[in-house]
């Protein structure tokens with residue numbers, strides 16, 4: 001055994017020494033990924049994370065044509081919502097409709113809310129004032145957030161008068177018969193009046209003349225209440241004390257999307273880094289030093305084992321550096337469960353090392369190895385969810401299968417489980433990930449050994 | 460000591476070594492003289508266990524020698540590849556230490572062997588400089604020294620003096636003579652007849668993967684009927700071509 005291990009260890013030690021001497025390599029292994037993680041993390045945080053993390057935020061531009069105390073109060077309500085980033089800021093100059101439309105055209109704004117003249121008067125008269133929404137139809141994620149935010153603010157401003165009408169729309173959308181809708185709305189209206197009377201609140205007006213604000217529906221208009229979120233609806237109507245419960249294992253300010261992009265990028269960069277390490281095998285062949293190693297009296301497998309050890313060692317190093325970096329910058333709670341982190345990282349390193357060795361032993365040349373590896377890594381990262389949370393969407397079966405075929409997916413499931421759900425390595429989810437990673441590691445290593453004897457060793 | 464009997468090797472359909480036979484005697488410097496493409500490097504690859512001969516037999520001290528199949532058989536060989544095969548980003552000492560370990564030098568002997576190799580290469584004062592900063596001649600000297608770390612009884616030298624400046628050339632020949640005087644057997648390939656003439660006790664003349672003649676310089680010259688002729692003339696007689704042209 002030591003006839004195999006001694007030379008293998010010597011090769012690994014030599015390669016690590018070379019690794020640290022290679023400035024460009026170090027840059028690629030540590031600095032570049034760190035910069036990418038930083039850029040992506042901040043981008044995602046800015047796009048979806050919000051300062052308090054966790055909650056996604058959408059930008060809503062408001063054109064206040066009414067300029068009344070009531071409309072200003074309504075805008076302030078909107079500002080108070082966590083899911084909305086209202087523009088212009090309180091101290092900035094108010095926005096004109098033309099200005100807003102221009103911003104929309106340039107793609108700087110994606111949702112513009114117009115409070116028309118008469119908004120305040122309508123409210124004071126106990127009516128349901130109409131609103132206009134100009135939107136960029138490509139921003140569906142933001143659309144949901146804006147809709148939820150707007151509904152709840154509207155509900156607040158109308159002191160609940162809007163809810164029977166909104167309930168009607170909700171029922172209509174979910175396919176209830178006009179008959180049923182009408183009676184439900186009537187019942188809701190009845191309840192509302194009773195509640196108002198009980199609470200001693202009486203505006204003396206009949207709401208029957210009012211209609212839901214969602215009626216206008218022009219070409220560039222958008223229904224403020226379409227796609228109404230029932231939970232948000234209830235939250236506002238029912239005196240519900242909403243309390244957020246955070247898994248104690250999760251970092252308080254962790255944003256889902258940041259955790260996702262950090263672990264996804266780390267996995268991707270690890271793949272690039274380790275392919276670079278594993279393909280030193282091909283470099284040695286090109287530079288002739290491989291002949292020297294193979295002409296020595298040690299077993300040929302020592303060369304392969306040496307490359308494995310070196311690649312795995314630098315992989316663990318790369319993970320340690322990147323995770324520490326991610327923790328320092330984003331406070332993702334990386335080291336809350338060190339054992340799980342270690343088990344996951346060892347499994348990932350083993351799998352990615354085997355992947356790198358597979359590439360290195362399969363390729364006929366360094367160019368072929370790099371080209372093929374780059375393609376494979378980018379595809380796996382995209383399909384496996386390293387760039388975007390694909391698992392959040394309903395996917396057609398083939399896409400689902402493709403996703404589950406990537407190393408990226410299993411690695412990310414593991415890290416997300418640990419970071420987001422606070423799972424330990426013995427939980428079924430993580431054990432599955434770990435099992436898949438090790439199965440790949442063993443299978444790919446055996447295949448790499450076969451390829452090494454068939455394709456790398458001259459005959 | 461090392462017998463090569465009817466050795467053949469082909470790259471696909473291209474026969475590079477075609478039924479080659481010769482014997483390397485203990486303590487001698489045997490030259491393989493042939494133009495580029497004659498099959499010298501391929502022969503060395505077969506001897507060093509890097510390629511499996513298609514046919515033929517190798518014998519060491521009378522018993523079958525299987526450098527390709529049997530790891531331990533390779534221990535008697537020191538291979539000096541035709542190209543400089545070193546880690547450019549490691550120092551001379553680091554290269555020597557690494558290859559010493561790979562070639563099975565015991566850890567307690569490693570320092571002495573490295574020192575001896577540095578002396579052989581004349582690089583004592585550059586031991587801790589990276590190879591990338593070395594001249595071509597210095598690299599060649601170290602390329603040779605690396606193969607001697609495990610003190611192999613047989614050295615396979617593939618054109619070790621090609622393209623080397625006069626100073627390093629002189630140094631390399633002195634080192635090779637020292638190794639031979641120390642008892643090592645040298646198999647030395649070259650396409651330059653002056654080099655073969657300068658170092659080798661006997662010479663194997665090769666062309667197209669075949670052995671054309673074997674003998675001392677005098678024997679070869681006598682063999683072609685021109686006693687006193689140089690190797691260039693011998694080669695011209697044997698092939699009808701000039702060694703330099705091919």
Ligand SMILES: Nc1ncnc2c1ncn2[C@@H]1O[C@H](COP(=O)(O)OP(=O)(O)O)[C@@H](O)[C@H]1O
Nearest residue numbers: 470473475493494495496497498499500501502
């Ligand atoms: N890896 C290879 N693949 C295919 N043909 C080769 C390879 N290496 C050498 N050859 C061919 O084999 C013949 C012998 O080459 P080689 O042994 O390198 O000769 P020498 O070392 O005497 O110059 C040449 O015709 C050469 O083109």
Ligand SMILES: [Mg+2]
Nearest residue numbers: 499500501541
């Ligand atoms: Mg050659």
